[in-house]
Amino acid sequence: MENESTIIKLLGKDWPATLPDFATRDEICLAWAESEGGKVRLLRIYAAFIGLCTPVGKAAKLNYIQLKCDPYVYGGHAYQWLREKGVKPEDVRAAGVALLPFLTRSLAPRAAEVIEQTDFIPPPAA
Numbered sequence: 001m002e003n004e005s006t007i008i009k010l011l012g013k014d015w016p017a018t019l020p021d022f023a024t025r026d027e028i029c030l031a032w033a034e035s036e037g038g039k040v041r042l043l044r045i046y047a048a049f050i051g052l053c054t055p056v057g058k059a060a061k062l063n064y065i066q067l068k069c070d071p072y073v074y075g076g077h078a079y080q081w082l083r084e085k086g087v088k089p090e091d092v093r094a095a096g097v098a099l100l101p102f103l104t105r106s107l108a109p110r111a112a113e114v115i116e117q118t119d120f121i122p123p124p125a126a
Helices: 020-034 039-053 069-084 089-104 111-116
Strands: 007-010 013-016
Touching: 007 089, 020 039, 020 069, 020 089, 039 069, 039 089, 069 089
Parallel strands: none
Antiparallel strands: 007 013
């Protein structure tokens, strides 16, 4: 995961992704999971992924903490900025979907990472 590179393309540019802090990753991924039923809410969350994981957030002059650490509010501002710059909703969705595995892999360790731990004790055989 440390050497993993994710880049999204928007506005004719490549935007390299970096992970926000753990609490923010946890919040926005939980918001994504809770938004499955609503297309507009999902677009806000995908825009939050973009803003929080790429330099897009800084370009849009957004601050997650000043927006009360609310993924939907932050994502709404990010979505508005992207749309005003000419980004289509389907491109917001595609970029957000591309960032989802980047985020989720950072929240839970893979089996190989768990086994690598020196104190790892495997579960008892069934």
